[in-house]
Amino acid sequence: MTTTPETQQALLAQVERFARDTVAPGAVRWERERRIGREAVREAAELGLTRLEMPASAGGLGMPFSCKVQVTELLGAADFAFTMSLVNTQNVAVKLNREAPPAVAARYVPGLMRGELLGCTALTEPGAGSDFSSIQTTATRVPGGWRIDGGKAWITNAAEADVALLYAQTEPGSGAKGIAGFVIDARRAGFVREPGFALAGQHAIGTGGFRLEGYVATDDEMLQPPGKAFKAALGSINGARTYIAAMSCGMTAECLRVASEYGERRETFGQPLAGHQGWRWRIAEAASELAACRMMVAHSAALIDRGEDAQLAAAQAKLLSTRMAERRIAELAQAMGAEGLRERHPFGRHLIGARVASFVDGSTEMLLERIGAAMRRPA
Numbered sequence: 001m002t003t004t005p006e007t008q009q010a011l012l013a014q015v016e017r018f019a020r021d022t023v024a025p026g027a028v029r030w031e032r033e034r035r036i037g038r039e040a041v042r043e044a045a046e047l048g049l050t051r052l053e054m055p056a057s058a059g060g061l062g063m064p065f066s067c068k069v070q071v072t073e074l075l076g077a078a079d080f081a082f083t084m085s086l087v088n089t090q091n092v093a094v095k096l097n098r099e100a101p102p103a104v105a106a107r108y109v110p111g112l113m114r115g116e117l118l119g120c121t122a123l124t125e126p127g128a129g130s131d132f133s134s135i136q137t138t139a140t141r142v143p144g145g146w147r148i149d150g151g152k153a154w155i156t157n158a159a160e161a162d163v164a165l166l167y168a169q170t171e172p173g174s175g176a177k178g179i180a181g182f183v184i185d186a187r188r189a190g191f192v193r194e195p196g197f198a199l200a201g202q203h204a205i206g207t208g209g210f211r212l213e214g215y216v217a218t219d220d221e222m223l224q225p226p227g228k229a230f231k232a233a234l235g236s237i238n239g240a241r242t243y244i245a246a247m248s249c250g251m252t253a254e255c256l257r258v259a260s261e262y263g264e265r266r267e268t269f270g271q272p273l274a275g276h277q278g279w280r281w282r283i284a285e286a287a288s289e290l291a292a293c294r295m296m297v298a299h300s301a302a303l304i305d306r307g308e309d310a311q312l313a314a315a316q317a318k319l320l321s322t323r324m325a326e327r328r329i330a331e332l333a334q335a336m337g338a339e340g341l342r343e344r345h346p347f348g349r350h351l352i353g354a355r356v357a358s359f360v361d362g363s364t365e366m367l368l369e370r371i372g373a374a375m376r377r378p379a
């Protein structure tokens with residue numbers, strides 16, 4: 001299938017309907033039941049969203065990165081947590097298809113694309129988050145493979161994931177250069193899953209952890225050898241920062257839509273809320289900041305589409321979009337009065353979503369470090 005602006009627009013129209021009819025109502029239920037929206041992941045798979053960036057030759061839609069960004073904004077507007085779970089599974093399918101030996105990829109990629117398997121990417125550990133090079137999970141050489149021991153925590157989809165892309169240290173004390181990347185099968189001996197984390201919200205992310213106790217990965221399950229894995233793990237980070245920024249725009253846009261509509265219906269002091277200048281300035285501020293953040297996201301996505309350096313653009317887009325989301329969603333919730341607290345409205349859920357967005361794929365402080373480093377480059 002050739003990707004054209006028309007096929008992209010047709011897909012986006014389907015995604016918009018799916019977000020409105022399935023994801024938004026499902027989000028309330030998944031949060032109450034504290035679980036991943038697996039039935040909706042399977043439905044998303046039927047739309048092709050688990051193989052969005054997979055090349056057409058491998059059965060994917062072969063969409064450009066900028067299309068993924070628009071999809072994540074639309075889905076994020078309905079539910080950040082569901083979008084995180086889905087996009088992480090998509091990413092694992094694409095990486096396995098691209099980097100794993102065909103026999104290894106064949107074990108997981110078809111199930112991931114059908115939405116039957118869930119994937120996760122595991123860098124973070126109980127003792128290592130921002131400082132990825134300090135991970136303590138070890139990979140020790142054994143005949144025919146690697147014995148892996150250690151624990152991972154705060155991993156999207158870990159509560160139920162079937163397959164993990166995992167990073168482990170092959171030479172303790174060597175930092176980034178000793179880190180290697182493996183594909184891990186959650187159904188194999190030595191994989192011990194921990195219960196999903198009980199959090200302030202966003203349970204459809206399936207955040208959790210697991211331990212590897214004498215788990216053996218075969219030689220062909222090492223996806224990146226030491227010396228290559230650290231860079232590979234961070235290789236997709238500009239894309240991740242850009243789509244997290246897009247999801248933050250989506251959450252803000254949805255709260256803006258709900259508050260704006262409410263402002264026309266609810267009357268105080270003889271006129272609609274939107275008739276009061278002080279009230280509608282809040283709407284104007286949020287709408288203006290959203291427009292600016294969307295431009296930053298589009299700029300970063302265009303750089304990635306063209307294969308150009310997006311480090312600075314992606315970091316800046318995520319920094320400002322996540323900050324905007326947290327501040328503006330809180331203000332828009334205030335504009336709703338008590339009504340904004342109802343479960344059927346997205347304000348509370350999206351506020352926690354914006355909080356999570358400020359940590360994943362580079363916390364606000366790590367983004368500032370990245371931007372600060374770029375500013376020090378000689379002109």
Ligand SMILES: Cc1cc2nc3c(=O)[nH]c(=O)nc-3n(C[C@H](O)[C@H](O)[C@H](O)COP(=O)(O)OP(=O)(O)OC[C@H]3O[C@@H](n4cnc5c(N)ncnc54)[C@H](O)[C@@H]3O)c2cc1C
Binds near residue numbers: 153155360365
């Ligand atoms: C819901 C959720 C899903 C996640 N999904 C995944 C996943 O799929 N895979 C994965 O590997 N990880 C995942 N993470 C983990 C995420 O990447 C980490 O939370 C993030 O890297 C920050 O690490 P930390 O939380 O351990 O904070 P820490 O590293 O303990 O830092 C604590 C605070 O101090 C700040 N800080 C740290 N060092 C500095 C410094 N040098 N200067 C200034 N400030 C500093 C940090 O920015 C942070 O605000 C997820 C997290 C959440 C909440």
